[in-house]
Amino acid sequence: MDGKRQQFQIYLPGLLKVLAESLYSSKKVAIRELLQNAHDSCIRRQVEHPEQHYRPRVDVWVDSQQRTVTVQDNGAGLTEKEVTEYLSTIGRSYTRELGEELSILSPEEAERLVGQFGLGFLSSFLIASEVTLTTQSAKAGSQALQWRSTGDVHYDTTPVEEDEALPAGTSVELQIKPAGSFILNEGILIETIQQYADFLPIPVYVNGGAYPVNATTPPWEALDPQVAIHDYIERAFNAAHPLAIIELSDQTIDLGHDTLTVPLKGFLFIPATSTISIQEYGDLNIYIRRMFICERQRDLLPAWARFVRGVIDCPQLQPTASREEIQRDDAFLSVQQALEEQLIAGLRDIARNDPPTWKKIVWGHASVMMGWAVQDNEFFDQIADIMTVRTSRGRLSMTDYLEQTGGTIYYVTRELGSLQEQLLGEGIGMPVIDASWFAVTPFLKKYAGYRSDIRLVQLDGEASQLLRPAPEEPFASILNYYRQARGVPARVVVFKPADVPAVIVYPKDAEFIKETRDALDADELPGPFGRLVSDYMMRLSHEEQAMAGTFYVNAACELIQQLAALEDGPARNAALDLVYQIARLFSGRMLDTTQITQAFRESAEAIKALAAPHN
Amino acid sequence: MFVDLWGWFDSFYFAAVRAGDHRRQEMVQLYRRAWRYLETDPPQGLALFEQGRALADQLDEPCWRLFFDYWCCEAQVFYLDDLNTGLTNAVRLVVEARKPHYSACPILGRVYRILLDVYVFIDPVGYEDKICETLAHMERDIPLDHDTYCLLEARRVALALALDRFKEAEELSFSYLARSEPSTFRKSHAYSLLAYLNYLRGDFALALEYIEASEQCARRVDIKASVAQGLAWQALLSRRRGDELAAQSFYRQATAQMAQLGRKPSGMYYDALCDYHEFGGDADHALRLRDRQIDDIRGTGELFAECEYRLGRCRLLGRMGQPLTSALTETREVAARLLKPAHFLAKVARVEAGDYTDPLRMW
Structure with a gap:
């Protein structure tokens, strides 16, 4: 049988429904898409029809009575042909095609364009039951045009007959359906504009306000970036007083066979945090050409950098079709590498040149940093x-x-x-x-x-590793007293500080051995396990005496030297007892409450004996 | 009496997620990360378990502290092959676990089991009575998770093998396999034991079937050391069956797989490759491997296995016609540290008398 080449059939209503309703996770993106189209239209006007006094602007109007939201720009507008070819052809984007043209002739202009998929306009139907677009192209002799759609496969276009020619630009009026009612609240609308378009360079005004609602400049491009970044962190991350800020810049990365410069703007910051917290961060807000894409993105920063947050704007990152996430492609990996290099360089710089701040960072995030250093060999090497x-x-x-x-x-x-x-x-x-x-x-x-x-x-x-042996002979009298009269395993050593007369050192496992013996004596271990543990204890090589701790007398201590020179007598012995009890209590280990009480009692006895009159 | 250890683990994690409790989530994640490292970088795995333990301590989660302590011990015994530290820590664990606030911890069964494991590995013959008594006690009186329940049977197999009771070992291996039905990981182990026993019996075809099944199970749960071991045995069995092409291919795969791991090869892996080389006519290579096997185990505290490996080396030297005196002396010296060395010294005496055939192969 001969093979046949056939063409896919497209069921347009189904496709429209999928694109409009399933591509996006938030209905708010309808506003983002309209703002972005308005922005690109203004850029197109600057590129295609340069005028000296042109002041691009976007106006957003909300009328809760009429249930309409209108996004209006004074950009390049669309001709009838452009409406048919771009606005009404799914998947075709004027901006992308212009961007592709410009990328050769004028890459800088191309960089300023945001849109590319030709799908965004459809998102209007997430919140609107009807969309009316009125446009006047900036091209000479163009006819103003109105385009209307209710989101099915049909749309209507009609010429706009006005007495006076309309100014160039486009106005998109959304008739808001019940599911999109939230956007009729002016506060939510402004918040949405700020979320997505805060950094877009074209001012966005709401309901004819005197001032734009968007910042228009990212903080790292402000006149005083440090102040602007601090303000931004407090506002956007609800995190006042970061410990450190690392501003990002273009980064050349080594690809092994070549190098690549990754264009990078933004900043990373290290939040202050309590020392007992293990709060994880390691997230970024992502912008592409100043348009917000997503927040709390956790894969771009290295896994070890969980004490870092930040904002980046990188035109190399590719958004997914919904533009709510970024694609995991080569550019993603390059940006990852660039960020890691700048972060490490930044941390090294802080450690070297600003020790107080570095100390605060380590204090604030010690558990996360050390923990990750243990887990991540690369981070360990760096840190x-x-x-x-x-x-x-x-x-x-x-x-x-x-x-x-x-x-x-x-x-x-x-x-x-x-x-x-x-x-x-x-x-x-x-x-x-x-x-x-x-x-x-x-x-x-x-x-x-x-x-x-x-x-x-x-x-x-x-x-005991820190103690040096010393000759016993000069101290024989006090050693005898401890060993014979008190039954204490005593030795003479030299250690510093010389003011400390004695210490008691217990073997490392002494507490464990004591506990195990107690458990065996009390028959607390179940059945045959007691016998296995007992066998272990029998084979354990330890000196019985050592378990009680070894009492080290400091030969370098003046008090010990004086006591050694004294004759045996109640006062000397009381002083020696006191030295022993202080060392016992100071060691802080191996004493239960009864023993501690006993140590205090014996100390008190010794003090009494010292205070008593002696012949 | 069974406990659902992993149900407890998951419930704790989901509760932490629901409560937005990052620190407890982190604690659970530490276990998961550590587990992933165990085969390829055991010290790293141990470091993470220690970290988890410290976090559990900070969060005042006694059951989790015990859980991580158990895993530290597991890492030392099974992945770092350090029975000396392992024994001390296993005793510490058992002493700690007696405290009332651990009474409802689902890890308790494992805590007790690991002390038993250590004694099985150190000297199964010497501690035979205590091991049998402990096995019975655990099944009767201690709530066990399923994996522990399976492993108790595996320890009975190990004991029977150590005592040269092969028929019993085979029956117990079948019982172990039956218990392991829901666990692919355990099935892999049970199949490998059956393969080993059939190899010793001389039934290479059946041994090959079992070891293939073992390797497949190991692959399904991605236990790389067991995969490598399965491949090594397939190399040996293919060679014994005359399929030299397959033998060499399996050999290459086995060694490549093992090279990726950060831990020492198991005794069974070495045994397979020693025989592989010996039956391939390269006894020198087999001897070098025996030496490495002994080097690997020396000082780890695995006394009984060290004796067996040394005896294996003596027999190989005998078959190669090389002098045995010093090797036999060294073997006796090590055997003298066994609790009841008579059983083993009798085998040494047979070798000294000129019987270089592995007696295990005659059952």
């Missing part, structure tokens, strides 16, 4: 060295921290405060990192894992 950590000397960048410690990371996983690990760390001149905060330990482990020259020392339970 690891400039990330700041909370240390016993305040916030330090990792680079500064490692410079001070000579390449070793000392950290504790419990909240810093009066911890002896912090004290001992400082004693050897090393700041200690507080890793109690969410994600810090995984971050430090990853950091150390990436660099073989970095040593990671967790000081919880390992603080």
